[in-house]
Amino acid sequence: MTKPDPATAVAHWLAHFEQALSAGNGAAVRSLFHGDSHWRDLLALTWRIHTVSGRDAVADALCAAGRLSRIEVDPDRTPPRMVMRAGRDTIEAIFRFETDDGRGDGIVRLTPDSDGTLRAWTLMTALEELKGHEEHVGRARPHGESYSRDFRGPNWLDLRKQAAAFSDRDPAVLVVGGGQAGLSIAARLAQLGVDTLIVDRLPRIGDNWRTRYHALTLHNQVQVNHLPYMPFPPSWPTYIPKDKLAGWFEAYVESLELNYWTSTELEGGRYDDRDGRWTITLRRADGTRRTMRPRHVVMATGVSGIPNIPDIPSLKQFGGTVLHSSRYEDGDAWKGKRAIVVGTGNSGHDIAQDLQSSGAEVTLVQRSPTLIVNIEPSAQLPYALYDEGPSLEDCDLITVATPLALGHRTHQILTEQARQIDKPLLDGLERVGFRLDFGENGTGWQFKYLTRGGGYYFNVGCSDLLVAGKIRLLQFADIERFTADGARLNSGEAVPADLIVLATGYKGQEQLVAKLFGKDTAERVGPIWGFGPEQELRNMFMRTPQPGLWFIAGSLAQCRIYSKYMALQIKALEAGVLSRADPASREPAHT
Numbered sequence: 001m002t003k004p005d006p007a008t009a010v011a012h013w014l015a016h017f018e019q020a021l022s023a024g025n026g027a028a029v030r031s032l033f034h035g036d037s038h039w040r041d042l043l044a045l046t047w048r049i050h051t052v053s054g055r056d057a058v059a060d061a062l063c064a065a066g067r068l069s070r071i072e073v074d075p076d077r078t079p080p081r082m083v084m085r086a087g088r089d090t091i092e093a094i095f096r097f098e099t100d101d102g103r104g105d106g107i108v109r110l111t112p113d114s115d116g117t118l119r120a121w122t123l124m125t126a127l128e129e130l131k132g133h134e135e136h137v138g139r140a141r142p143h144g145e146s147y148s149r150d151f152r153g154p155n156w157l158d159l160r161k162q163a164a165a166f167s168d169r170d171p172a173v174l175v176v177g178g179g180q181a182g183l184s185i186a187a188r189l190a191q192l193g194v195d196t197l198i199v200d201r202l203p204r205i206g207d208n209w210r211t212r213y214h215a216l217t218l219h220n221q222v223q224v225n226h227l228p229y230m231p232f233p234p235s236w237p238t239y240i241p242k243d244k245l246a247g248w249f250e251a252y253v254e255s256l257e258l259n260y261w262t263s264t265e266l267e268g269g270r271y272d273d274r275d276g277r278w279t280i281t282l283r284r285a286d287g288t289r290r291t292m293r294p295r296h297v298v299m300a301t302g303v304s305g306i307p308n309i310p311d312i313p314s315l316k317q318f319g320g321t322v323l324h325s326s327r328y329e330d331g332d333a334w335k336g337k338r339a340i341v342v343g344t345g346n347s348g349h350d351i352a353q354d355l356q357s358s359g360a361e362v363t364l365v366q367r368s369p370t371l372i373v374n375i376e377p378s379a380q381l382p383y384a385l386y387d388e389g390p391s392l393e394d395c396d397l398i399t400v401a402t403p404l405a406l407g408h409r410t411h412q413i414l415t416e417q418a419r420q421i422d423k424p425l426l427d428g429l430e431r432v433g434f435r436l437d438f439g440e441n442g443t444g445w446q447f448k449y450l451t452r453g454g455g456y457y458f459n460v461g462c463s464d465l466l467v468a469g470k471i472r473l474l475q476f477a478d479i480e481r482f483t484a485d486g487a488r489l490n491s492g493e494a495v496p497a498d499l500i501v502l503a504t505g506y507k508g509q510e511q512l513v514a515k516l517f518g519k520d521t522a523e524r525v526g527p528i529w530g531f532g533p534e535q536e537l538r539n540m541f542m543r544t545p546q547p548g549l550w551f552i553a554g555s556l557a558q559c560r561i562y563s564k565y566m567a568l569q570i571k572a573l574e575a576g577v578l579s580r581a582d583p584a585s586r587e588p589a590h591t
């Protein structure tokens with residue numbers, strides 16, 4: 001069989017697709033897809049973020065959704081090409097289209113059927129902008145006339161101060177948490193002209209990174225980690241140091257004119273169904289309180305909500321210092337002392353290494369099998385796309401065009417590769433008694449992160465210290481009990497300690513929601529993070545069963561990518577394109 005030219009094959013498929021869809025011809029739509037195909041829609045056709053799998057379900061859902069027009073390969077983007085995805089050769093093409101509400105981008109992947117006919121294996125459609133509510137960027141940038149021509153009126157700085165003070169109004173959107181999640185969504189909303197305020201309880205923008213351990217640099221590479229609109233300079237180091245990132249956050253807020261109140265904590269709130277607003281209490285630095293009535297509250301407080309302190313009764317006997325990892329700052333104070341660190345996720349390993357390099361004698365205690373992956377090259381394997389050449393925008397689109405099933409397969413392949421590359425280290429760890437794990441069905445660290453927010457370690461040296469015996473490893477089951485001076489093992493051996501660090505993770509966001517907004521709201525929202533029946537992260541980046549309550553979290557890349565779709569939904573609600581009345585129905589306002 002002669003290999004089809006990707007551009008011709010894709011143009012042909014798209015023409016048939018548009019024809020079949022506009023005619024509402026279900027059989028014709030069905031014939032364009034493989035039996036095991038997937039369609040992921042990010043708002044474009046359904047105003048939902050969801051994935052449908054299987055030819056019949058895909059065709060039915062597409063016909064029910066309808067209304068796509070002007071479908072064509074986008075000449076300004078990476079052209080159709082042969083690539084390998086999830087271990088399969090496929091033609092991958094970026095196309096653009098219009099809907100009643102906006103303009104969108106899509107990605108289709110074609111592979112041959114047994115008879116050689118090219119059919120779609122995956123289709124993704126994403127809303128990129130709302131008609132009539134485009135971002136104020138490029139040629140649509142603000143002109144500045146309002147403050148530059150009236151010599152007696154307020155200038156740009158006066159207007160900025162006034163906007164950020166919120167002395168005469170409440171914001172439409174209150175973003176709680178000013179880390180990367182809060183900054184990304186606030187930047188997107190600002191571009192769409194939605195009045196937004198970020199509050200963070202820490203005293204300085206960037207403190208969420210600044211206060212982490214001394215040697216911290218980011219775990220993945222700079223080209224993957226850009227925030228929206230303002231990429232990091234090309235001279236920046238591959239792995240960004242925490243204080244450099246913290247400084248960038250400050251510059252970002254200033255540059256993108258984000259409204260940000262530091263030392264301001266959300267204490268709680270209630271939603272008023274009748275007028276579609278929250279009543280929120282904020283506690284300012286001086287102890288005073290401000291009540292606000294925003295229409296939307298965006299929780300950007302991190303995947304890790306409330307510290308998880310395990311119930312270990314004998315720990316009460318311990319006479320030294322006990323800290324949860326969230327309260328650990330620096331190893332300096334523990335030079336020459338002895339420490340036991342409980343937990344073998346990223347935090348446990350990093351703290352153990354920090355203490356050891358500060359001159360403490362460290363024992364790391366493993367509670368459950370843990371996935372270990374060397375920071376380089378293994379932990380970087382999932383980001384190979386970002387080094388292949390397509391623009392950041394195209395890479396992000398290709399990333400969201402990966403339905404869950406393909407994500408699983410891709411990460412099984414990458415986990416197996418990493419396991420081979422890291423074999424010497426993993427063998428060494430097993431020799432010292434470390435219990436290894438490779439994720440559910442071998443899907444690796446990425447899915448551990450997406451399903452439970454932890455359970456893995458990117459080795460930046462602590463695993464080597466364990467193998468070399470410079471940090472001692474113990475299994476939790478070997479500890480009989482904690483004593484006034486440390487721990488006593490089942491063997492009778494005493495392990496002395498001055499410090500015990502509990503690197504035992506965090507409780508889910510559900511508990512934080514219950515604490516801040518009440519049990520009823522938490523029950524209404526249900527589980528947050530981890531995958532649900534729609535093959536998407538539950539309650540993340542999309543409307544939740546609680547009107548006006550939103551969640552954003554995840555890696556810098558996830559925040560950059562999904563903040564766009566979240567902002568479009570909020571803008572659509574604010575502009576009346578989407579109905580606020582019954583978010584559970586998830587219907588557009590005009591149907």
Ligand SMILES: Cc1cc2nc3c(=O)[nH]c(=O)nc-3n(C[C@H](O)[C@H](O)[C@H](O)COP(=O)(O)OP(=O)(O)OC[C@H]3O[C@@H](n4cnc5c(N)ncnc54)[C@H](O)[C@@H]3O)c2cc1C
Nearest residue numbers: 177179180181200201208218219220265266301302555556
């Ligand atoms: C060593 C290390 C390396 C990492 N490397 C990478 C990497 O390379 N790439 C990557 O993408 N990720 C990396 N991460 C993980 C991840 O990006 C971070 O954990 C990140 O901080 C999450 O951002 P966030 O905005 O969701 O939450 P956070 O950074 O946790 O920010 C939440 C903010 O909410 C505030 N807050 C919470 N509750 C309230 C309240 N009630 N009122 C007001 N404010 C509140 C907090 O003060 C905090 O500032 C790394 C993490 C570590 C520890």
